[in-house]
Amino acid sequence: MIKALLFFWLLLLSTAVVADANVAAVEESPSEPFTWPGGAQLAVSLSYDDALNSQLDNVIPALKKHNFKASFYIVPNSPVINARMAEWRATVKDGHELGNHSMYHPCRASLPNREWVPAHHDLDSYSVGQLVEELTLANTFLKAIDGKLERTYTVPCGDLLVDGQEYLSEISHLFTAIKGHGADKRFSPIxxxxxxxxxxLIDYIRNASSETLLVNIVFHGVGGDYLSVSSKAHAELLAFLANNRDSFYVDSYINLMKYAANKQ
Known part of the structure; x- marks a missing residue:
């Protein structure tokens, strides 16, 4: 079954901290419903977190087969960044997005099953100012790779508190959008x-609410690494999306959010 984090609706109780930079609610009249390019009713954002070897080895070729553009939320301190920098630069040339996932992937060590979080990356011990500096530094690092000024963000571990305080409102100015935390909830399911x-995976897309405009699928390992799905499952999902392009529009998260903002 899809894991407990299947939907971020539970986390959307933090609506008050929604980033101003996120796409605002899309205004539409009954005669002009929101549609994606080509008339698709639902968009799919394929995202890949943590900068893993299996993403370069298995995901990039699979996406290229169908000419799909995706988002890679990399962590600069990953050894895979240093060892395979030329390949990450190539992903940008291929039209993929490099998104911000922080410098060090800090998470709250106090939550269940978080024994793996090192003390120096424990979000419970961070200050909001410290996290703002870390995310700003990560943006600078990403700019050095791809030369881009606009960036989106995916929250590490889905943790919304720093030392007991919400922080999304303090970082909104750094990003075009924050995945799963827009003002319009039709773009938020993850x-x-x-x-x-x-x-x-296909059934999840098929069964999306008729009110949903964007489904966010956030992978980690594909055919390897951790929190993984098989290369076969991933390939079957991509084949389904490719065979149903009239119904499902696939693009990088930043492109989808900019398109939605322009539709206001």
């Missing part, structure tokens, strides 16, 4: 697959 079959 799943984090781990071990699902291709059919289960």
């Amino acid at each position: 799943i984090y697959p781990e071990g699902e079959t291709g059919e289960e």
Whole structure:
């Protein structure tokens, strides 16, 4: 089954901290419903977190096969960044997005099953100012790779508190959008697959609410690494999306959010 983090609706109780930079509610009249390019009713954002070897080895070729553009939320201190920098630069030339996922992937060590969080990356011990500096530095690092000024952000571990305080409102100025935390909830559903079959991933898209405009699928490992799905399941999902382009529009998260903002 899709994991407990299947939907971020629970986290959307933090609506008061929604970033101003995120796409505002899309205004539409009954005679002019919101549609994506080509008339698609639902968009799919394919995202890949943490800068993993399996993403370069398995994901990039699979996306290229169908000419899909995706978002890679990299962590600069990952050894895979240093070892394979030329390949990450190539992903940008291929039209993919490099998104901000922080410098060090800090998470709250006090939550269950967080024994792996080192003390110096414990979000419970951070200050908001410290996190703002870290995310600003990550943006600078990403700019050095791709030369881009606009950036989106995916929250590490989905943790919204720093030392007991919400922080999204303090970082909104750094980003075009924050995944799962826009003012318009029709763009917010997120799943984090781990071990699902291709059919289960496809069913999630098929069963999306008719009110949903964007589904965010955030992968980690694909055919390797951790929190992974098989390359077969991933390939089946991409094939389904490719065979149904009239119904599902696939693009990088930043492109989708900029398109939505322009539709206001």
